[in-house]
Amino acid sequence: METAVVKERSISALGRILKKILGGIAAFFKSIYGNPKSAIGFSIIVLFMIVAIAGSCLPESQIVGMRFEAPSKEHLLGTDHLGRDLLSQLVIGSKDVLAIAFLTGVFTVFIGLVIGLVSGLIGGVVDKVLQMITNLFLSVPSFPVLLVLSTMIVIKDNFTFALILSVWNWAGLARAVRAQIISLKERDFIQICHVMGMNKGRIIFGELMPNIASYIVVNFITIMRGAITGSVGIMFLGLAELDSTNWGTMLYLIFQQGFLFNSRAILYILSPIFCIVLFQLGIVLLANGVDEILNPRLRKN
Amino acid sequence: MKNEGRDISIALRGSFSAAGSVLKKVGILVGKFFYKYRFLWMRIGIALVTLMLAMFLSFLLLELMPADSVDQMAIKLATERRIPFEEARELAISILGYDPDESVFEKFGSYVSNLFRGNLGVSIVNPTINVNSVIAKTLPWTLFISTVSLIISFGLGTLIGAFMAWKRGKAGDAMLTSYIVVSSAIPDYIFAVIILYLFAYQLEWFPQMGAYSIEYEIGFNAEFIGSCIYHAILPIFANVFIQTAGWALLMRGSSVAVMGEDYIWAARTRGVPQRTIIRKYMRKNAILPLIASLALSFAGLFGGSTLMESIFNYPGLGQAFSLYIAQRDYFMIVGILFFESAILVIANLIADSMYSIIDPRIRRSE
Numbered sequence: 103m104e105t106a107v108v109k110e111r112s113i114s115a116l117g118r119i120l121k122k123i124l125g126g127i128a129a130f131f132k133s134i135y136g137n138p139k140s141a142i143g144f145s146i147i148v149l150f151m152i153v154a155i156a157g158s159c160l161p162e163s164q165i166v167g168m169r170f171e172a173p174s175k176e177h178l179l180g181t182d183h184l185g186r187d188l189l190s191q192l193v194i195g196s197k198d199v200l201a202i203a204f205l206t207g208v209f210t211v212f213i214g215l216v217i218g219l220v221s222g223l224i225g226g227v228v229d230k231v232l233q234m235i236t237n238l239f240l241s242v243p244s245f246p247v248l249l250v251l252s253t254m255i256v257i258k259d260n261f262t263f264a265l266i267l268s269v270w271n272w273a274g275l276a277r278a279v280r281a282q283i284i285s286l287k288e289r290d291f292i293q294i295c296h297v298m299g300m301n302k303g304r305i306i307f308g309e310l311m312p313n314i315a316s317y318i319v320v321n322f323i324t325i326m327r328g329a330i331t332g333s334v335g336i337m338f339l340g341l342a343e344l345d346s347t348n349w350g351t352m353l354y355l356i357f358q359q360g361f362l363f364n365s366r367a368i369l370y371i372l373s374p375i376f377c378i379v380l381f382q383l384g385i386v387l388l389a390n391g392v393d394e395i396l397n398p399r400l401r402k403n
Numbered sequence: 404m405k406n407e408g409r410d411i412s413i414a415l416r417g418s419f420s421a422a423g424s425v426l427k428k429v430g431i432l433v434g435k436f437f438y439k440y441r442f443l444w445m446r447i448g449i450a451l452v453t454l455m456l457a458m459f460l461s462f463l464l465l466e467l468m469p470a471d472s473v474d475q476m477a478i479k480l481a482t483e484r485r486i487p488f489e490e491a492r493e494l495a496i497s498i499l500g501y502d503p504d505e506s507v508f509e510k511f512g513s514y515v516s517n518l519f520r521g522n523l524g525v526s527i528v529n530p531t532i533n534v535n536s537v538i539a540k541t542l543p544w545t546l547f548i549s550t551v552s553l554i555i556s557f558g559l560g561t562l563i564g565a566f567m568a569w570k571r572g573k574a575g576d577a578m579l580t581s582y583i584v585v586s587s588a589i590p591d592y593i594f595a596v597i598i599l600y601l602f603a604y605q606l607e608w609f610p611q612m613g614a615y616s617i618e619y620e621i622g623f624n625a626e627f628i629g630s631c632i633y634h635a636i637l638p639i640f641a642n643v644f645i646q647t648a649g650w651a652l653l654m655r656g657s658s659v660a661v662m663g664e665d666y667i668w669a670a671r672t673r674g675v676p677q678r679t680i681i682r683k684y685m686r687k688n689a690i691l692p693l694i695a696s697l698a699l700s701f702a703g704l705f706g707g708s709t710l711m712e713s714i715f716n717y718p719g720l721g722q723a724f725s726l727y728i729a730q731r732d733y734f735m736i737v738g739i740l741f742f743e744s745a746i747l748v749i750a751n752l753i754a755d756s757m758y759s760i761i762d763p764r765i766r767r768s769e
Contacts, residue, residue, distance in 0.1 A: 237449070238456040240699075241751055242744040243706030249728050250736055254467050331590040335710050338592065339725055353596070357714070362604050371600070375593055383588035390584065 133395050140391020146384030154197040160190055173369070180369050183355065192373055195347035198260055199330060199381070205264030206271070206329035207322045214272035215318065218279025222287070223306070229280075239273035248332055249341060257342040267329050275321050282314050316396030323389040327382055334378060349374035443756055450752045454745060461741040462514050465501070468733040473503050476527045498530050499734060524738030528730050534738030537723050544614050545712070545719035548635060549704040552642035553697070559643070560650020561693065565686045567651065568658030579651065586648040592710040595641040599714060602637060609637045612716030638715045642704060653696060658689040691762050698754035702747045 135141045173180045179188040221232040247270050257263045286292060287310075295305050336342050337350025340358065345351065352374040361367040473495055481491035496502045500517045501510065517524075523534035567576045586594075603611040610616070614634050619626040661667065662685060670680050708721030709728075716722070720739065727735040 234449075234452060234456065237453050238460065241453055241702075241747045242457055242460065242740070243702055243747060245706040246709060246724060246740050246743060249709065249725070250464055250740060253728055253731055253733075253736070254464070254469075334590065335592060338710065339713065339728065341728070353593075356596075362600055375597065378593060379589050382590070383585070386584055386588045 134391070137391040137395050139387045140395060143384045143387030143389070143391055146380060147388060150196060150200060150381050150384065153193055154200045157193040157195070157197045160194055172366075179373060182370055183359065183361070183367070188370060188373060191347045191352075192349075192377060195345070195349050195352070195374075196377070198345065198348050199333070199350075199378075201260045202263050202267070202333050203326040203329045205260060206267045206333075207326040209264055209268035210271045210275065210325045210329075211318060211322050213268060214275030214321075215279055217272065218276040219283060219306070221276065222280040222283030232276075233280075236273045236276050239270060240277070242270075244270045245332065245335065248336060249339065252336050252341040257336075263333060263336075263342060264329070267332050271325065271328065271332075275325070278317070278321075279314060282317065283310060286310055286313055316392075319396065320389055320393045323385055323392065327385045327389070330378065330382060330385075349378055440756075440760065442759060446752055446756055450748050453748050457741060457744040457748065458515065458518060459511075461737045461744075462511055464737050464740070465514070465733065466507070466510075469731075470503065472527055472731075472733055473499065473501070476530070479528075480530070495530075499525050499527070501734070518741075523742060524734040526727075526732050526735050528732050532735075534735055534742065537735070538720065538739070538742055541718060541720045541723045544717060545705070545708050545721060547631075548638050548642070548712075548717070548719065549701065549708060551635070552639050552646060552704060553701055555639070556643045556646035557650055557693075557697070557700075560647040561654045561686065561690055563647065563651040564654020564656075565658050565681060565689060567655045568662060568685075568689075569681060571659065583648040583652055586645055587652075589645070591641060591645040591707055592714055594645055595638070595711055595714045598637060598641055610634050614718050634717075638711055638717055641711060641715075642707075646700065646704070649700070650693070653693055654689060657692055658685055661685050661689045664688075691758070694758045694761065695754055698747070698751040701750050705743060705747065 133140075134144050179192070182188050182191055217232055217236070221229045221236075248266060251266050251269065255262065255266060257266065292305065292309060295309055300308075333342070334350035334353065337348060338353045338357070340354045342350070346355065352370070356362060356367070356371050356374075361371060474492065476499070477488060477492035477495045480486070480495055481488045484491070486494070500513055500522065502513070503510075505513075521535065523538070525534075526532040563579055567579050570576045589597075599611070602609045610633065614631060615627060616630045616634070619630055667680060667684055670684055675684075705721075708719055709725050710721070711717070712719045712722035713725045720743075724736070724739050727739070
């Protein structure tokens with residue numbers, strides 16, 4: 103009898119939680135599609151994600167024709183410099199670009215958040231030291247350091263690449279998080295929580311984090327954009343040993359092998375540029391839209 | 404006669420005392436300056452500590468380099484000068500000022516003493532080249548491109564941003580917003596590739612590489628300067644197109660905040676003409692917070708010059724850097740990196756101090 107009640111209760115609790123989560127996801131999509139910018143941006147990113155998933159299922163591409171063949175029914179974009187189908191090359195290459203961007207976003211936000219939180223919450227000497235380190239990371243130019251690191255560490259997989267990209271990327275975020283935490287700490291509602299004797303974990307995760315969550319989300323998106331710019335830049339200089347299907351490697355080949363002079367290579371030149379710019383456009387639109395949705399100051403305008 | 408002498412001596416004494424009082428006044432002024440801007444000392448201290456950390460970091464990067472770099476240089480020296488390997492290795496160590504067999508502390512000591520003597524590093528690949536000479540040769544070009552780009556994009560961006568804030572929600576604002584979105588979606592080097600392909604390879608309006616054409620005599624003459632500008636147009640245009648959008652966005656936000664201030668409303672109710680409000684009330688106040696971002700933007704231009712100059716084949720510091728990266732010439736790489744971070748620390752210091760000297764509100768809050 104009692105066990106049945108407990109079971110029922112737990113089931114209803116589970117149901118409530120599920121409902122809440124589903125409701126949250128529904129509200130998320132509703133608000134994303136309520137704003138035209140984020141709707142377009144999100145659609146573009148979803149499109150690329152579908153393409154990337156399809157790309158990971160595709161077999162390795164075979165040589166099917168001559169070098170730089172013109173578009174035809176079988177090969178919609180023609181062929182690349184080795185006579186492989188260009189469209190399938192692009193599709194296969196998309197998954198690495200997306201994976202690197204996503205992983206870099208996760209790593210960078212994690213480092214920046216932890217350092218910003220520790221620095222803002224603890225204060226004192228710890229804060230001073232962390233501020234000093236943050237300053238150093240901000241005042242050494244990031245792209246040259248990325249280049250130096252990628253000459254010393256051999257980049258062979260997406261995970262290492264993302265780690266290298268985030269090592270020099272977190273400082274701006276950490277500084278902003280610290281500033282926000284410090285200003286939040288003095289607000290009345292946090293002070294009241296302290297007076298009420300709420301435990302620290304709950305104050306941090308229950309009260310402080312929701313207040314900076316919107317900022318973190320927007321930053322995650324813009325960091326992904328920076329990661330693509332940075333990773334393609336490194337590949338452009340030929341410093342990452344990745345597959346030749348990768349968009350950055352394609353750009354590298356365009357310059358290294360003088361395809362700029364070859365008028366038949368126009369599609370090969372344009373397609374990685376188009377893909378990178380379109381994906382970045384999606385990210386920028388999504389970031390702007392989410393910023394408008396979550397930032398009450400912008401909403402009022 | 405006597406009187407005259409006395410007059411002269413009085414006049415002399417007078418001028419001495421005048422000089423003395425002037426000196427005193429100058430002294431007081433200098434003292435006041437140092438007292439008034441005492442926040443500067445803190446800033447300079449922080450900058451010095453950051454520089455020391457950067458020094459430590461570049462040493463750390465040298466420690467990370469492959470262990471046999473010095474041996475490879477020794478092998479090269481041995482074959483070039485036909486001397487035994489041991490001798491060549493010692494020569495290499497003395498040229499580089501870096502002995503891989505020493506302890507970490509000794510290495511750090513000799514590295515720091517080298518830096519203080521102004522020696523930023525010597526090339527492993529070609530020992531006759533060092534970081535100092537490379538910087539002397541290439542830095543002017545990079546400085547030229549990045550400062551001109553920075554000035555143009557800052558001026559243009561703040562104008563556009565103020566205009567957008569004024570026309571908020573209207574057609575002009577929407578059009579410029581789409582320009583900002585598009586230009587922030589294009590990585591700067593990809594834009595560079597596009598315009599290089601269009602204007603240098605297809606249309607052939609602009610040169611494909613270099614900083615000046617070799618047919619003119621290098622010096623202060625009109626043809627040479629003209630060819631320098633002609634070669635710099637594409638790189639500067641690429642930088643300006645991308646950077647302007649960022650400034651416009653910052654300026655728009657800052658202007659919107661300023662427009663909410665009471666003094667703008669007060670000026671409007673007084674019937675001050677709109678042009679005057681925009682020019683004298685809004686723009687000036689809205690630009691202030693942007694000054695602190697100048698250094699960061701300069702850092703972006705400087706760091707980004709590696710890719711931009713490689714694409715345009717422009718003989719600046721960035722192109723040299725990518726060359727040594729490709730050759731894995733670690734002492735050159737680390738030396739240039741340290742130099743770049745030193746420049747950034749100084750630029751940051753200047754921008755921060757300028758901001759707080761111009762805007763006293765910032766000073767008071769510290």
